[in-house]
Amino acid sequence: MTGSLLFYVQHLLGIGHLRRALRIVDALAQEGIGVTLVSGGEPPPVLASPRAERVLQLSPIKARDAGFRELIDADGRPVDENLWNIRRTALLSAFAAARPDALLIEAFPFGRRAFRFELEALIEAARSRRPRSRVLCSLRDVVVAPEDVTRCREIIRRVRTEFDFVLVHGDPAFIALAASFPLASQIADRLIYTGYVGDAAEATSADEDAGVDEVLVSAGGGAVGGRLLRIALETRRRGCLAGLKWRLLGGPNLPDAEFRALAVDLPEGVILERFRADFPQMLRRCRVSVSQAGYNTVLDILEARAAAVVVPFAAHRETEQSLRAERLAAGEAIGLVRESELSPERLAEEINRVIARRPGSVAIDISGARRTAALIAAMIRSPTSIPGRRVEDFRCAGLAI
Numbered sequence: 001m002t003g004s005l006l007f008y009v010q011h012l013l014g015i016g017h018l019r020r021a022l023r024i025v026d027a028l029a030q031e032g033i034g035v036t037l038v039s040g041g042e043p044p045p046v047l048a049s050p051r052a053e054r055v056l057q058l059s060p061i062k063a064r065d066a067g068f069r070e071l072i073d074a075d076g077r078p079v080d081e082n083l084w085n086i087r088r089t090a091l092l093s094a095f096a097a098a099r100p101d102a103l104l105i106e107a108f109p110f111g112r113r114a115f116r117f118e119l120e121a122l123i124e125a126a127r128s129r130r131p132r133s134r135v136l137c138s139l140r141d142v143v144v145a146p147e148d149v150t151r152c153r154e155i156i157r158r159v160r161t162e163f164d165f166v167l168v169h170g171d172p173a174f175i176a177l178a179a180s181f182p183l184a185s186q187i188a189d190r191l192i193y194t195g196y197v198g199d200a201a202e203a204t205s206a207d208e209d210a211g212v213d214e215v216l217v218s219a220g221g222g223a224v225g226g227r228l229l230r231i232a233l234e235t236r237r238r239g240c241l242a243g244l245k246w247r248l249l250g251g252p253n254l255p256d257a258e259f260r261a262l263a264v265d266l267p268e269g270v271i272l273e274r275f276r277a278d279f280p281q282m283l284r285r286c287r288v289s290v291s292q293a294g295y296n297t298v299l300d301i302l303e304a305r306a307a308a309v310v311v312p313f314a315a316h317r318e319t320e321q322s323l324r325a326e327r328l329a330a331g332e333a334i335g336l337v338r339e340s341e342l343s344p345e346r347l348a349e350e351i352n353r354v355i356a357r358r359p360g361s362v363a364i365d366i367s368g369a370r371r372t373a374a375l376i377a378a379m380i381r382s383p384t385s386i387p388g389r390r391v392e393d394f395r396c397a398g399l400a401i
Contacts, residue, residue, distance in 0.1 A: 002032045002033070002377070002380075002381065003032070003033045003034070003101045003102070003377060003380035003381060004033065004034040004035070004036070004053075004098060004099070004100045004101050004102075004380075005028060005033055005034070005035050005036070005100050005101065005102045005103070005104055005376060005380070006035075006036045006038065006094065006095055006098050006100040006102075006103050006104070006133075007021060007024070007025060007028075007035055007036070007037050007038065007052075007104045007106075007138075008038045008040070008091070008103070008104070008105045008106060008119070008122065009021040009037070009038070009039055009040070009041075009106040009138075010039075010040035010041055010061070010106065010107070010112055010115055011039075011040075011041035011042075011062075012041060012061075012062055012063040012068060012071075013062065013063045013068070013221070013223045013224065013253070014220055014221035014223055014224075014253065014294065015044045015220070015221040015252065015253070016220065016221065016294045016295050016296050016297075017041075017106055017107070017140075018039060018041065018044065019296050020140070020169065020197045020295065020296060021037070021039075021050075021106060021138070022050045023197050023198075023369045024104075024138070024197060024368075024369050024372050024373065025037055025050040025051060025052050026050065026051045026369070027369040027370050027372065027373035028372075028373045028376065028377075029051035029052070030370075030373065031373040031374060031376075031377040032377070033373065033376060033377055033380065034053045035050075035051075035052040035053060035054075036052065036053060036054045036055075036056065036094055036097075036098040036100065037050055037052040037054070037055045037056070038055075038056045038058060038091060038094055039055065039056070039057055039058065040058040040060070040061055040087065040115070041060055041061070041062060042060040042062050042074060043057055043060065044221075044252050044253075054094075054098070056090065056091075056094045058087045058090055058091065059073065059074070059083055059086055059087055059090075060073065060074045061073060061079055061083070061087075061115075062074075064076075071114060084117050084118065087118050088117060088118040088121055091118050091121070091122055092121060092122065092125055095122060095125050095126070096125070099129065100126075100133055101133060101134065101380040102133055102134035102135075102136060102376055102379060102380055103122065103123070103126040103133050103134065103135050103136065104136045104137075104138050104167075104376070105119060105122070105123075105135070105136070105137055105138065106137075106138045106139075107137070107138070107139065107140075108137065109137070109154070109155045109158040109159060109162075109163075110137070110139055110143045110145075110155055110181065111143065111144070113151075123135055123162050127162070134164050134165075134376075134379050134380070135162060135163050135164055136163065136164060136165050136166070136167055136376070136379075137159070137163050137165070137166040137167065138167055138169065138372075139166055139167065139168050139169065139177075140168075140169050140170065140295050140320075141168065141169060141170025141171075141174075141175050141177075141196065141295065141324070142170070142175060142179070142180045142319070142320040142323050142324055143177070143180050143181050143320070144180070144317065144318065144319060144320055145180055145181045145182070152181075152182075152183050153183075155181075155183075156183055156186050156187060159187045159190055160187065160190070163190060164190070164379075165190050165191070165192050165379075166187065166190050166191050166192070167192050167194050167372055167375065168191055168192065168193045168194065169194050169195070169196060169197045169295075169368045169372070170193060170194075170195070170196060170368075171193060171195055171196060171364050171365040172193050173363070173365075174327060174362070174363075174364050174365075175323065175324065175327055177191060179323060180319065180320070180323060192375060194367075194368040194371045194372045194375065195365035195366060195367045195368040195371050196295075196299055196364060196365060196366045196368045197299075197366075197368035197369045197372065198296070198299030198300070198302075198303060198366040198368065198369075207278070210247075210276070210278065210281075210282050210285075211247070211278075211281070211282030211283065211284075211285040211286045212285045212286075213244060213245070213285070213286070213287050214244060214245045214246065214247050214282075214285075214286045214287060215236070215241055215244055215245070215246045215247070215286070215287060215288055215290065215351070216247050216249070216282055216283065216286040216288070216289045216290070217229060217232040217233075217246065217247065217248045217249065217289075217290045217291070218248075218249040218251070218279065218289070218290070218291045218292075218297065219249065219250060219251045219254060219291070219292060220251055220291070220292055220294045220296075220297055221251045221252060221253040222250050222251020222252060222253045222254030223251070223253040223254070224292075224313050224315070225250070225251055225254060225292060226254060226255070226258040227342070228290075228291075228292060228311050228342070229248055229250060229254075229258075229262055230262065231342055231343065231344060231347060232246075232248065232290055232347065233246075233248065233262060233266075233270070234344045235344040235347045235348050235351075236267060236270060237267055238344050238348070240344075240347075240348040240351060240352075241287070241288075241351065242269070244269075244287055245269050245270075245271065246269065246270045246271070247270075247271045247273065247282075248262065248270065248271065248272045248273070249273055249274070249275060249276055249279065250262065250272065250273070250274050250275075251274070251275065252274060252275050254274075259272075259274070279300065280300045280303065280304060283300055283301060283303075283304035283306045284304040284305075284306065286306060287307065287355060288306070288307045288308065288309065288351055288354060288355050289301055289304075289306045289307070289308040289309070290308070290309050290310075290311070290347070290351065291308065291309075291310055291311070292310060292311055292312060292313050292321060293310040293311070293312035293313070293321035293322070293324055293325040293328075294313075294321060295324070297310075298310070298324055298325075298328065298334075299366060301334065302328075302333065302362070302364060302366075303366065305359060306359075307335075307354045307355050307358075307359060308334045308335065308354065308359070309334065309335040309336070309337060309347065309350045309351055309354055310325045310328075310329075310334050310335070310336060310337070311337045311338070311339055311342055311347075312324070312325040312336075312338070312339065313339065314338070314339045314340070315339070322338075327362075328362060331360045331361065331362040332357075332359065332360025333359050333360045333361070333362040334354070334359065335350040335351070335353055335354040336350070337350050
């Protein structure tokens with residue numbers, strides 16, 4: 001190993017943040033960077049083990065529901081001071097043991113503000129280390145910016161005083177950070193666009209028939225996908241593409257009661273499963289995909305060049321999925337049904353429309369995992385260097401749909 005990194009990631013509801021982190025960890029391993037991965041969310045039972053030297057699972061914290069207003073522990077109890085202290089101690093101990101050349105924190109300070117008790121201490125440890133650890137933010141393409149301008153200014157202040165760079169896992173030619181965070185110009189000198197993190201190898205399956213000519217309905221992690229699955233099943237009951245096999249993937253976080261309710265009296269030709277590790281490969285073989293518009297799902301759809309209808313999650317001020325979906329729908333790369341419009345009739349209409357044509361052309365850089373790893377490796381090996389900040393400076397490969 002030629003360098004070391006501590007990567008902190010905290011997922012609250014779905015598993016998308018963790019899945020993106022695992023892709024980056026695997027790419028870092030290929031660069032010869034030793035990674036300590038610290039995960040603060042509930043351990044998902046379905047993701048592959050990362051290629052990290054060490055994985056630390058903190059005492060899990062998650063959101064009670066999609067409103068993200070209350071944080072709870074693994075037993076469903078509100079998070080108390082004792083749990084915060086336990087996590088903070090474990091986190092600082094991991095940092096002291098790893099003595100990393102760089103610290104990569106997912107989302108903060110643009111998100112995860114509720115975790116600042118432990119993150120402020122972690123950042124201080126990195127800045128106090130000699131030689132000082134690089135402090136980096138790992139950020140998806142779209143953020144949910146605070147409505148309070150004071151909070152936005154706090155984010156700017158933290159980036160300028162505490163972080164070396166913000167690695168934006170997107171392509172500015174498609175969606176620039178300013179589209180969701182209007183003050184982005186004030187930290188332009190700290191932003192590095194890596195491209196989308198969608199180029200790591202995924203698990204495969206010996207079942208090469210899975211997905212062939214199917215209607216593939218998925219709900220990501222499943223925590224907020226129950227309504228989409230129910231409407232999709234009713235769409236099939238009413239005769240939409242009834243001659244094809246329908247496969248519903250509920251997701252590991254879909255509540256058990258909702259999964260059991262879906263399983264009652266399934267029509268012939270409908271399969272209900274929790275999760276498929278070969279989901280990206282199934283997308284390449286399906287007739288049409290129906291899903292939400294999360295970061296990883298959209299990349300899987302685009303890489304597969306699948307005919308697809310997306311229903312972006314939009315409750316509780318969530319704008320991330322809608323912004324991404326609207327940009328893709330404008331280029332006819334996908335079909336779009338807004339959550340407020342979702343019904344069996346509207347879904348059937350959009351399914352029939354997208355399978356009647358080929359997806360439109362949208363160019364998106366998807367080399368983000370490899371480029372993120374290359375950037376971090378360069379920073380570690382040449383601490384005084386400042387890498388290029390544009391996608392073009394580290395372009396590896398792109399995707400044109």
